[in-house]
Amino acid sequence: MSRRHICFFVPPHIVDHMAKATAADGLEPGAAQRTAVASDKLRQQRRYATNASLATLTPPQPGKADRQVYDDKNQWDYDVQLVRGEGDQPVAGANANAAYDALGATRSFYKEVLGRDSIDNVGSTLVADVNFGELYDNAFWDGQRMVFGNGDNIIFKDFTGDVDVPGHELTHGVTQYTAGLQYTDQPGALNEAFSDIFGSCVDMYANNRDAGEHNWLIGEDVMADGLYGEAIRSMSHPGTAYDNSLMGHDPQPDSMAGYVPGGDPHLNSGIINRTFYLTALDLGAFPAAKIWYAALQNLWPTAQFADAAHVCGEMARILARDGVVARQAPQTVRAAFHEVGIV
Ligand SMILES: [Zn+2]
Known part of the structure; x- marks a missing residue:
């Protein structure tokens, strides 16, 4: 029953407008257009992932709701280098630390206020990727991890800067494990x-x-x-x-x-x-x-x-x-x- 989808923090209607606006202004074919292209690619991936997940979704494994933060080093790729695990000291990258703290705040809210143990209620590991892509103007949850772009600093800045972002995105995971609301x-x-x-x-x-x-x-x-x-x-x-x-x-x-x-x-x-x-x-x-x-x-x-x-x-x-x-x-x-x- 569980259907995965990628929810982009910046919704399609804003992304499309950003791409048109930068093109119309004669700006360097910039971040917004790259974001639109990247978002299209990810939407394609999501279609494949949705089909695949129907066959392969495995029951959650009990865990300790530990956090893992990866630095994607501005590649269009996931989990490039693990930089901070649960209980580790802060690292040099401020956004890796911000992601770690924001995952912690989300985890604590669910635990302390709603009595829920991580996304799946059996303590699944909370994974975040920072520095995904180049000047990527979005953030998303892909069913397994929370991915943050750096923003282009014209429209958006680093998406780890607002706890709304992981709060919103990780809740898509909670919904996936509870009501399973369809995405239309x-x-x-x-x-x-x-x-x-x-x-x-x-x-x-x-x-x-x-x-x-x-x-x-x-x-x-x-x-x-x-x-x-x-x-x-x-x-x-x-x-x-x-x-x-x-x-x-x-x-x-x-x-x-x-x-x-x-x-x-x-x-x-x-x-x-x-x-x-x-x-x-x-x-x-x-x-x-x-x-x-x-x-x-x-x-x-x-x-x-x-x-x-x-x-x-x-x-x-x-x-x-x-x-x-x-x-x-x-x-x-x-x-x-x-x-x-x-x-
Ligand atoms: Zn959403």
Whole structure:
């Protein structure tokens, strides 16, 4: 049942715009175009990997959730040189250390807040690759490892610079082992939203903030200096994260009124992101996370938005009854899904 896919942190609609914008500006056929080409190659690989994984996916092996950080030395290749393992001292490469710390924050959030032992809940090793490719303007999870590019320093900088990135990407692994949400249409948008939801929670966990103080932006710390203040997505106000000539205009709808039929999962995910934001403002981010995490374990590969509303509501009721979340949680969750037009 488990289907692997590569989720790119910078979604296809931004990558495509970046490639066109740099070509139109007569810039050196630069990083954005290289990224577009590399992303196409990786999408091809993903198709092969998806087919292969159906036959070869093996059950997870119990482990100790140890971290391994590889330096890819700017090659378009994985796991080139292991530079830091669990418990090792910091190394010379700042981004290798940042990746090590970010994997640690993600692991701790899942363990301490949600009681989950690594991605597969049996302590799988957490692998990160840094310095992947040349000026590569993206980061992704390929089902086995978290891969970070350096960015081109025009649009993005090193992708280890924001804990949202591994928080988001590793959650795709968690989803793969739980609901197994398909990566198209509404299940795909749910899949994306769960990654933003727990990615933002990792950010709040690592920076000791709750819902009211959080900026609810995804990827704001990997924007290059010239795009300071922009972000890839806004969970509180989908559709407002960016507006500039390099990236285009943020196309995310914030309610079902703007739903894009058949849209890329990164578009319609904003609708679900906003339900979580509204819930977290009332209940607190981590109580809300407990509800969504319980839902993730009770959803299924073809689940639709209305199913998520129903299951989140049921989980809120159970967790409120057990005193894990506040008494009003079921009403809060219902109101959030109502506000965005799902129920
Ligand atoms: Zn994603």
